[in-house]
């Protein structure tokens with residue numbers, strides 16, 4: 001469904017991402033693991049058409065080219081990004097944020113169904129529709145951000161470090177919800193530093209280091225790989 005081919009991103013003379021290729025299918029969670037500065041956000045922003053750098057290579061969704069398209073047309077094609085820092089409107093209510101998510105033409109006819117889907121995934125938001133988002137906890141704001149992205153009726157959801165700043169309990173809830181989202185048939189591309197919990201729910205994963213994919217495999221293969229355990233799962237070096 002989502003196919004990324006040989007994407008590179010440069011900021012001025014500095015090439016941060018070098019020829020990255022990956023795929024995400026319907027109904028699977030694909031996780032990208034990498035250290036700070038490895039190029040994970042650069043990759044997601046390039047796919048979503050909001051890169052600050054110069055992007056080369058190609059990305060397509062359901063065989064429609066994404067590269068060269070404006071961010072709003074990329075959303076219309078069926079891709080939604082929940083950026084690091086969430087990208088929601090703090091001064092607006094939960095309900096207003098969700099309604100804004102349904103603005104793309106592809107989402108309008110299905111607004112009611114998508115709202116029902118979001119409230120089923122995140123029942124807590126039901127009684128909070130009038131609450132101003134900036135008064136919510138980090139975990140609740142993350143639900144609003146993901147809910148808003150789902151309101152745009154995406155085929156593929158991109159999430160940039162959604163667990164950042166969440167307590168262990170909220171992290172658990174978040175990863176559980178991501179698995180539920182995958183079970184609705186959506187493809188999920190997840191960038192995370194929380195390797196343990198993301199590999200526990202993911203189907204496949206890629207390892208990114210210094211702007212390059214250095215490994216790939218099923219979530220189980222990656223979780224059992226000694227190099228992954230050492231780098232991301234806190235295994236001892238001896």
Ligand code: ATP
Pocket residue numbers: 011016034035036037038039040041042043052053
């Ligand atoms: P983190 O986990 O810390 O967010 P990351 O893996 O998402 O890291 P990126 O944010 O993609 O990594 O950054 C990759 C490299 O590109 C870094 O060296 C970063 O300094 C550089 N970079 C990212 N955005 C810009 C920008 N707008 N201008 C210049 N350099 C940038």
